[in-house]
Amino acid sequence: MSAAPPKPRFLSVDHISWTVPDLDAAVAFYRDVIGAEELFRMGPMDAADIPLDDQGRDWMETHVGVPGARLTLVMMKLTDNMNFQLVQYDKPVDRRQDLPRNCDRGGHHLGLKVDDVEAAIAYLTAHGCTASEIIHIDAGPLAGKKNVYVLDPFGHQLEIVD
CATH class of the missing domain: 3.10.180.10 (2,3-Dihydroxybiphenyl 1,2-Dioxygenase, domain 1)
Structure with missing residues (x-):
């Protein structure tokens, strides 16, 4: 060998x-x-x-x-x-148009760091994105951080983090 x-x-x-x-x-x-x-x-x-x-x-x-x-x-x-x-x-012509969920093989998202999560969400939703609720992390290695999952206008998932 x-x-x-x-x-x-x-x-x-x-x-x-x-x-x-x-x-x-x-x-x-x-x-x-x-x-x-x-x-x-x-x-x-x-x-x-x-x-x-x-x-x-x-x-x-x-x-x-x-x-x-x-x-x-x-x-x-x-x-x-x-x-x-x-x-x-x-x-x-037979290409798929659906995106995988995060739990599916090939599931993905793009994490973008910002200086202000709330301002980023207001800006992105004004430009056609759909945001979930902000996650406030109060314990563990990320205590004090915030993040939120957002869909861009094409259905791709972004994660906005501070």
Whole structure:
């Protein structure tokens, strides 16, 4: 049995990627409301326009695991240390539109730190988000902190924390 290769140095998070139903609307929300900066845009890239690989698979199947896909992506700078990629798939036609719940495999949320949870909730709800009740933490390692879960206008969950 051969030895495992050496562990690489994992330096930082490069980006988080979310698939959205309307790329232009999502870019506008995260740019205009959250303050992200658009870094670059790619696409549309269509598997039908890219040669097959040596195994007869299209580029999208080989690289993103979705045969026959057509996608456009925008990379945004969300904060000084976080890039945020938004992707819209136009193909395949059988792509799912529902989001996983937090308890489902692939469940997720994006936590954003703010200086004032209440002000952030007022601002975000005025811009199409839906907020749950603020959680006031009074014990444990996070005592004195507040957080709240919010749905962005596309149904993705954000957690706003102080």
